[in-house]
Amino acid sequence: MQISMDDLEVQCWDCKGTGKVSRDEGTVVLCPKCNGTGSILTSLGQTLLAFIKKHL
16 A cells, blocks of 8 residues: 555645735734644544554
8 A cells, every 4th residue: 555645634725835824914823724834634644643643
């Protein structure tokens, strides 16, 4: 079985991968949806991360 990065994460739809969003008052802050990473884990990515955390 081969897993690619596209199977593990997708680009954040709120910040469009930048990790930052603009607020109404004009300030730029870290994206709350992806915590500034610019990507969101898929269900497979979340499963793999949980497995790694459990066994490390």
